[in-house]
Each structure stands twice: as structure tokens, then as C-alpha cells.
Amino acid sequence: MIKFLILILGLVFAGTPYNQKKVLVLSDNPAVYVSHSQFFNLLSKTYRVDYKNIQSNTFNLQLFGEWQYDHLVLFSTTNDLKVSTQELLDFYDSGRNILLLGSTDQSKYFRKFLNSFGLDMHEYGTSVIDYFNNIKGNHNIVTTTNVNILKVDKPVVHQGAGLAMTPYETFQVYGLVRGSETAFSGSNLSHNIIYVGATQGRNNARFVATGSWEILSDEYLNNSNLGNFELTQEIIRWGFGQSKILKAENLIHRRLDSDDIKPYNYRLREDCYFSIDIFEWDYQKDQWIPYVSTDNDVILEFVMLDPYYRVPLKKGQGAKYELSFKIPDVYGVFQFKINYLKPGYTFLKIAEKITVRPFRHDEYGRYLVQAYPYYFSSFGTMAGFVVFLIAFLLNK
Amino acid sequence: MSDTKFVDENSLIGIAASFWQQYSTKTPQKLKIMDAFSLYCFILVIIQLFYCTLVGDFPRNSFLSGIFAAAGAMIINICLRKQLNPETKYMEISNERAFWEYLAAMIVLFLTVINFLG
Numbered sequence: 001m002i003k004f005l006i007l008i009l010g011l012v013f014a015g016t017p018y019n020q021k022k023v024l025v026l027s028d029n030p031a032v033y034v035s036h037s038q039f040f041n042l043l044s045k046t047y048r049v050d051y052k053n054i055q056s057n058t059f060n061l062q063l064f065g066e067w068q069y070d071h072l073v074l075f076s077t078t079n080d081l082k083v084s085t086q087e088l089l090d091f092y093d094s095g096r097n098i099l100l101l102g103s104t105d106q107s108k109y110f111r112k113f114l115n116s117f118g119l120d121m122h123e124y125g126t127s128v129i130d131y132f133n134n135i136k137g138n139h140n141i142v143t144t145t146n147v148n149i150l151k152v153d154k155p156v157v158h159q160g161a162g163l164a165m166t167p168y169e170t171f172q173v174y175g176l177v178r179g180s181e182t183a184f185s186g187s188n189l190s191h192n193i194i195y196v197g198a199t200q201g202r203n204n205a206r207f208v209a210t211g212s213w214e215i216l217s218d219e220y221l222n223n224s225n226l227g228n229f230e231l232t233q234e235i236i237r238w239g240f241g242q243s244k245i246l247k248a249e250n251l252i253h254r255r256l257d258s259d260d261i262k263p264y265n266y267r268l269r270e271d272c273y274f275s276i277d278i279f280e281w282d283y284q285k286d287q288w289i290p291y292v293s294t295d296n297d298v299i300l301e302f303v304m305l306d307p308y309y310r311v312p313l314k315k316g317q318g319a320k321y322e323l324s325f326k327i328p329d330v331y332g333v334f335q336f337k338i339n340y341l342k343p344g345y346t347f348l349k350i351a352e353k354i355t356v357r358p359f360r361h362d363e364y365g366r367y368l369v370q371a372y373p374y375y376f377s378s379f380g381t382m383a384g385f386v387v388f389l390i391a392f393l394l395n396k
Numbered sequence: 397m398s399d400t401k402f403v404d405e406n407s408l409i410g411i412a413a414s415f416w417q418q419y420s421t422k423t424p425q426k427l428k429i430m431d432a433f434s435l436y437c438f439i440l441v442i443i444q445l446f447y448c449t450l451v452g453d454f455p456r457n458s459f460l461s462g463i464f465a466a467a468g469a470m471i472i473n474i475c476l477r478k479q480l481n482p483e484t485k486y487m488e489i490s491n492e493r494a495f496w497e498y499l500a501a502m503i504v505l506f507l508t509v510i511n512f513l514g
Binding site for chain 1: 425426429430432433436437440443444447451454455458459461462463465466469473502506509510513514
């Protein structure tokens with residue numbers, strides 16, 4: 001009897017370990033739970049999901065100063081949210097991720113919320129039209145194969161409004177799924193229409209937004225010719241912090257020929273060795289594995305107001321990225337800086353300070369060949385002086 | 397001055413020739429030895445300056461000490477010569493005292509030079 005009870009309890013709690021992350025899903029349209037059942041199935045496999053109505057008073061993002069949820073999925077509505085935009089932004093600032101599924105008739109609340117992340121929704125009532133890349137000739141249901149950062153092979157279907165990115169260059173805002181070249185929307189004739197956009201903050205929290213929630217609905221997810229199912233999986237993995245997460249630790253700098261780690265100071269023109277371990281989270285094996293960077297792009301800067309070196313690190317054994325170099329002919333306080341801002345990966349910003357001292361008075365070279373004439377002349381005057389003394393004093 | 401003069405006394409060569417004649421007959425032996433030593437130090441200074449214009453004064457301390465040794469020795473020597481010559485004497489001290497001061501000055505000079513040489 002007791003064994004049976006333990007078995008039942010084990011089965012009940014097997015899928016929900018106590019440290020699993022919690023996701024809050026907010027929507028005010030109950031039809032969503034039917035039309036996006038696959039999406040919620042995928043979510044429930046790895047997270048504990050709470051479904052709440054946007055307009056209800058039964059949920060609290062924060063309770064006594066502690067965040068109750070780890071991630072947030074928002075289905076946008078034509079009404080405003082009870083929670084203020086500031087509270088949502090605080091949720092994001094604390095490192096938690098948000099997924100916003102928009103629609104073309106969403107209210108100004110959601111449009112302004114999008115603007116805080118560098119994304120912008122197209123005008124009210126517009127939808128993306130494409131006469132060339134579409135499904136069955138219906139120019140409102142458009143497809144694209146232009147997917148960045150996420151790994152999706154088949155074309156992705158979109159129906160509804162599109163997004164736009166900030167027109168200036170930032171390293172934080174990405175167009176994950178972009179429109180094909182023949183798409184346009186309303187009065188926007190640019191081909192920079194974005195179907196799924198994302199922003200990664202400096203605290204490495206991720207925000208993913210789409211212009212229409214139909215992109216994740218069952219009718220496209222169940223279609224095995226389309227890439228929407230993979231896209232949903234990838235959005236859940238990337239957006240909620242499971243894939244492309246980097247960690248850097250074990251920073252070592254030492255003189256090249258000694259074993260003392262992080263010595264008190266270095267001297268001009270000494271050989272220095274620097275190494276750091278960079279790991280990537282593997283969600284399938286549930287552990288940190290060594291990160292392999294394509295094309296040698298983890299760059300170390302050796303900076304004192306200006307970089308004196310800016311060299312890519314070489315991959316060593318395991319997760320080690322290392323470099324040995326000669327400290328330049330300048331003394332002062334330098335920093336080892338790594339500013340790794342690869343799109344899609346977490347930002348690695350590392351700075352470690354060292355001091356470089358000038359030569360001590362007995363560390364300069366001795367008996368330089370260049371100075372031989374001067375040595376000879378000094379001792380030559382002394383020898384001449386001795387000869388002079390002898391000649392002078394012995395002269396009658 | 398009974399020998400015939402083959403050079404004109406007012407030209408440059410004449411001046412040099414008459415200077416050399418006066419110098420070699422009138423100065424005592426001791427002063428000539430001192431002049432030889434001064435000339436030797438002066439030549440050393442010239443050689444070092446020539447080397448410095450070729451290669452540059454990289455070990456600045458060594459350059460300074462080399463030049464200072466030779467030039468300083470020359471100057472101290474010239475001071476003693478002035479003392480020993482009754483025409484150009486400038487202080488009322490005996491010759492022996494002048495010589496001891498000369499030795500002291502030279503020792504200080506050589507100590508400084510060796511310290512600065514590295």
C-alpha cells in the first residue's frame with residue numbers, strides 16, 4: 001500500500017521538480033487555450049505554467065518584493081493590462097524573460113510597451129501582404145525563410161501585422177524572423193518587415209515579440225511542411241534562457257615562465273599569459289559544455305585608455321581560451337577586457353585590472369656594447385692620469 | 397732670432413709657426429707634460445662626440461660619464477697648470493698645496509665617473 005502511494009506521488013511530482021521555473025501566461029481570450037494547445041504542451045514540458053486572465057485580480061507578479069514567476073507570456077488584447085508597464089519593465093530588469101504575442105488590433109499599452117525594447121508595431125489594422133511567397137495563393141498568409149539566430153530549416157508562416165526595428169544600429173535588437181524580399185505592409189514598402197523580433201538586455205534578459213499570435217497557433221504547428229513547430233520550440237528555448245547561454249569563469253593571468261597566478265604587478269616588456277574558460281549551456285544534456293566559437297572571434301583587449309593590443313584568443317584544451325603576449329613598453333594601470341557581443345548569445349563583458357611598473361634601477365642592461373667607447377674613455381683618462389703622474393713627478 | 401724667416405709673420409701660418417717656436421723654447425718641461433695630458437683628454441672628448449653624432453647617445457648615463465671624465469680631467473689639469481706657472485698664478489698657495497688639491501679633485505672626479513658609468 002505504501003509502495004503504491006509512493007509510486008503515485010513519484011509520478012505526480014516527476015514532471016514538476018520543486019526548482020522548475022514558473023511561467024505565467026496572461027490572456028483574456030479563452031479561445032487561445034484551444035487554438036494554441038500545442039504551444040502550451042511544449043511549454044508545460046519544461047516549465048510550470050500558470051494560466052491567468054489578464055483582467056482578473058488573482059495574480060501578482062510581485063508578492064512582498066519577491067517575483068513570483070520566472071518568465072512571462074503575454075497575449076495582447078485591445079484593453080490595457082492591470083499591471084503597469086513599469087512593473088513589466090522591472091520584471092525584465094531583474095533578468096526574467098518575456099514573450100509577447102501581439103495582434104494587429106492590440107491597444108496602445110502594448111504598442112508603447114514594444115517601443116521600450118526598440119521594436120515598433122506597424123499601424124493599426126495593417127497586415128503583411130506578399131504576392132509571391134504565400135500559402136495557396138492567399139496573399140495574406142505569407143511565408144519566409146529568412147530566420148536568424150534560431151535554427152529553423154523549413155519556411156515559416158506568418159499572418160497578421162509585422163514589426164519594425166529601430167532604424168539605428170544596436171547590438172541588442174535582433175530580427176529573428178524577417179520578411180521575405182517581396183513582402184510589404186500597408187504603407188511600409190521596406191523589406192525590413194520583421195515577423196518575430198527580439199531584444200536582449202545588458203543584463204542578458206530576453207524579450208521576444210511577434211506581430212501576430214497566429215504564428216504559433218495549432219493549424220501551422222501541426223503542418224509538417226512548415227517550420228512553425230521548430231520555430232516555436234526554438235523561441236521557447238532561446239527566449240526563456242535555455243539555449244545560447246554563455247558563462248565565463250576561471251580567469252588566469254600570469255607571467256609566462258612562472259606559476260604564480262595573478263601576480264602583484266608586471267614589468268614593462270615582460271611576457272604575459274592570459275586564459276579564460278568559456279562554457280555554453282547544453283539544454284539537452286543539462287550541463288555546461290565548452291563553448292566553440294566559430295571564426296576565432298573572442299577578442300582580448302589590453303587597454304589603458306586606448307587598446308594597446310586587440311587580439312583574438314586561441315582555443316586551448318577543453319573550454320580554455322588563451323593567449324601569451326609581450327606587455328608593451330609603457331607602464332601604468334592596464335585592463336584585460338573581453339567584450340563579446342555575438343548576436344543571439346549572452347553578452348560577455350569582462351574586465352580585469354593589472355599594474356605594469358617601469359624598470360627598477362638595477363634592471364637596466366649592463367655593459368652594453370654601444371657604450372664601449374664611453375667605458376674606454378673613462379678608464380683611458382684614468383690610465384692617462386696615472387701615466388702623467390709618473391712622468392710629472394719623476395721629471396727633474 | 398738670428399735665423400732667417402721663411403714665412404710671413406702676419407699670416408696665419410706665420411702666427412702658428414712663431415707660436416710653436418716660442419712654446420717649444422720657453423715653456424718648462426713639466427708644463428709641457430701637463431699640456432700633453434690635456435691634449436690627450438681633449439682628443440678623447442672629440443672622439444666621443446663624433447661617436448655620439450653617429451650612433452646617438454643611447455645609454456645617456458654612460459655618455460655623460462665618458463665625456464665628463466675626459467673634459468673634467470682636462471679642466472682640472474688646466475687649473476693646476478695655471479697655478480704652477482708664475483705668470484698665470486691666481487691664488488696665493490704653495491705649489492705643493494696646489495698639487496694636493498689637484499689630486500683630491502681628480503679622485504672625486506673619478507669616483508663620480510665610475511658611479512655614473514652604468
